[in-house]
Amino acid sequence: MYVAVKGGERAIENAHAWLAEERRGDPAVAELSVAQIREQLSLAVNRVMAEGSLYDPDLAALAIKQARGDLIEAIFLIRAYRTTLPRFGASNPVDTAAMACDRRISATFKDLPGGQVLGPTFDYTHRLLDFKLAADGDVPAAPTRETDAAPVPHVTDFLNREGLIEDAPADDTPPPDLTREPLETPADRALRLQALTRADEGFTLSMAYSTQRGYARNHAFVGELRIGAVPVEMEIPELGFAVEIGEITLTECETVNQFKGSKTEPPQFTRGYGLVFGQTERKAISMALVDRALRWEELGEDFEGAPAQDAEFVLYHADNIQATGFLEHIKLPHYVDFQSELELVRKLRREATAAQVQEAAE
Amino acid sequence: MKDTADPNAGRKAWMSLLAKAPEGRVAALLEAMGPRPAHGWLRAPEIGSTMVRGRAGGTGAPFNLGEMTVTRCALRLEGGAVGHAYIQGRRKADAEAAALVDALMQTDAAAEVQAGVLDVLEAEASARRATRAAKAAATKVDFFTMVRGDD
Structure with a gap:
C-alpha cells in the first residue's frame, strides 16, 4: 500500500x-x-x-x-x-471589596450602600441596529456627576450580619494550579473556580441555563454584580515586601441561593461565585451559577444526575482549547488509520458476500 | 496589633504609581529632568507573568484566576543605590525608567524626582480615577416612590 x-x-x-x-x-x-x-x-x-x-x-x-x-x-x-513566559510569582488575592466600580448592581436589594450603578451597559438598550454607527461620527462625552467617596461594600456582608447566608471565612491554603498539575477530579472548589473562570463562555452559559431550567435545583438571585478596577499586589522577594504591580479590570458576581438546611446547617442562603478577567458579565453570572451547582456535595444536597452537578463532566468539557484541539484534529490527515479501516470493511464485506453465496447454494 | 507605621510605605506607594503609569509616561517625565544617570544592570529587563489570585466568595479561600504579563528589572546607580521595577505589561523601556526612579528616590535627588515625576503621576492617576468615578456616578439610579391610590 x-x-x-x-x-x-x-x-x-x-x-x-x-x-x-x-x-x-x-x-x-x-x-x-x-x-x-x-x-x-x-x-x-x-x-x-x-x-x-x-x-x-x-x-x-x-x-x-x-x-x-x-x-x-x-x-x-x-x-x-x-506557555513561553517565565512565571515571576503569584499575586496576593485581589480585594474586590475595594474595587473602583464602573458598574455595581444588586437584584436582591434596591437600596443598598453605594447604590445601584448601571455603568456602560447594554441593559435597557432597545437592541435595534444603530445605523448611525455605520457612518463616522463623534460621540458626545458621557455625563458626569459628583461622587461621594462612600465605600461600596459587598452585598453578602449585609446578609452575613444577620447570619442568613453562609460565611466565606478567610483562609490561606495555597490553591492548586491546573496550569502546573493536570486537572483531576475530585477537584476542590479552588480548582473548580480556576477551571470555570477560563472556561468557554458558551459552554458555561449553557450549563448555567440548564440549572435555571431545573437540571439541579438552585434558584439563583444575583446578589451582586460588580465591574471595575482592582490593584494587583505581589510579594517581591528581592525587597521582602509586597507592592502593587498593576491594575486589572474584573467582573465579579455573587449569587444568593436558597438552602433548606441540612443535619448540621440551619436553613440559610448559600452562595455561588464568579470572578472573571475584564468586563465579562454573562460569563461571571454563568460561572457563579455553575459554581453553586457543583457545590452540592459540600452542602449535603442530593446528586440529581444533572449535568451541571457533575464536576467531571463540567470541568473536562469546559475548556474550549482542549475541546477544539481534539475536535479539529480529526480533519488532519488520517490516511494510514483510514486505509486500515478501509481494508477491514472490504474484508468484512467479502466475508458477508461469501457467506450469502454459500447460504444460497445450500 | 499591626504596626501602622510601615517603614516601606513610601517605597510601596511610588513603586505602585510607577507600575500603573501609562506607557512611556515615566520615561517622558524623567527625560524632562535632564540626562539619565549612569547605571549598570543587576537584572536586565525581562518579560514574564504573575498568577493573579482571587478568593472564593470574595473573602474565602484563594484560587488562581489567571496570569498577567509583567516586566521586571533591577539596576544600580554609580552611587550604589539599587532600583527595582515590577510593572504590568510587556514594557522593557518603562521598566527601566521605573527602576531608575526607584533608585533615584533613594538618593539626594529624591525631592526633585518626587516633584518632577511622582507628584505628576499621582495627579494624573487621580484625575483618571475621578473622571471614571464621575461617569459611574452619573449612572447611579435614584429611586423614588410613586404615590398610588386615592387615599
Whole structure:
C-alpha cells in the first residue's frame, strides 16, 4: 500500500500566503490596527483574555487580528504564548471589596450602600441596529456627576450580619494550579473556580441555563454584580515586601441561593461565585451559577444526575482549547488509520458476500 | 496589633504609581529632568507573568484566576543605590525608567524626582480615577416612590 506523506509543503505555504491576503481583505479598505481592536472591540478582547487566561489587552487584540476575529483561535494563540513566559510569582488575592466600580448592581436589594450603578451597559438598550454607527461620527462625552467617596461594600456582608447566608471565612491554603498539575477530579472548589473562570463562555452559559431550567435545583438571585478596577499586589522577594504591580479590570458576581438546611446547617442562603478577567458579565453570572451547582456535595444536597452537578463532566468539557484541539484534529490527515479501516470493511464485506453465496447454494 | 507605621510605605506607594503609569509616561517625565544617570544592570529587563489570585466568595479561600504579563528589572546607580521595577505589561523601556526612579528616590535627588515625576503621576492617576468615578456616578439610579391610590 502506498501512502503519500510528503509533498504538502508548497500547498501549505501557498495556503498560508492566501490566508494572509484574505485576513487583510480588500486593500482599498483601511487596515485595522491592534490599538483599534483593543479600544473598540474591547469585549472581544476581554473574552480572549479571560479564556486565554492571560491579562494583556494588547496581546489579546493582536491575537484577534491574527485569528481574523475567530475568538477561539485567538484564545489558542494566547494560551500558546502564555506557555513561553517565565512565571515571576503569584499575586496576593485581589480585594474586590475595594474595587473602583464602573458598574455595581444588586437584584436582591434596591437600596443598598453605594447604590445601584448601571455603568456602560447594554441593559435597557432597545437592541435595534444603530445605523448611525455605520457612518463616522463623534460621540458626545458621557455625563458626569459628583461622587461621594462612600465605600461600596459587598452585598453578602449585609446578609452575613444577620447570619442568613453562609460565611466565606478567610483562609490561606495555597490553591492548586491546573496550569502546573493536570486537572483531576475530585477537584476542590479552588480548582473548580480556576477551571470555570477560563472556561468557554458558551459552554458555561449553557450549563448555567440548564440549572435555571431545573437540571439541579438552585434558584439563583444575583446578589451582586460588580465591574471595575482592582490593584494587583505581589510579594517581591528581592525587597521582602509586597507592592502593587498593576491594575486589572474584573467582573465579579455573587449569587444568593436558597438552602433548606441540612443535619448540621440551619436553613440559610448559600452562595455561588464568579470572578472573571475584564468586563465579562454573562460569563461571571454563568460561572457563579455553575459554581453553586457543583457545590452540592459540600452542602449535603442530593446528586440529581444533572449535568451541571457533575464536576467531571463540567470541568473536562469546559475548556474550549482542549475541546477544539481534539475536535479539529480529526480533519488532519488520517490516511494510514483510514486505509486500515478501509481494508477491514472490504474484508468484512467479502466475508458477508461469501457467506450469502454459500447460504444460497445450500 | 499591626504596626501602622510601615517603614516601606513610601517605597510601596511610588513603586505602585510607577507600575500603573501609562506607557512611556515615566520615561517622558524623567527625560524632562535632564540626562539619565549612569547605571549598570543587576537584572536586565525581562518579560514574564504573575498568577493573579482571587478568593472564593470574595473573602474565602484563594484560587488562581489567571496570569498577567509583567516586566521586571533591577539596576544600580554609580552611587550604589539599587532600583527595582515590577510593572504590568510587556514594557522593557518603562521598566527601566521605573527602576531608575526607584533608585533615584533613594538618593539626594529624591525631592526633585518626587516633584518632577511622582507628584505628576499621582495627579494624573487621580484625575483618571475621578473622571471614571464621575461617569459611574452619573449612572447611579435614584429611586423614588410613586404615590398610588386615592387615599
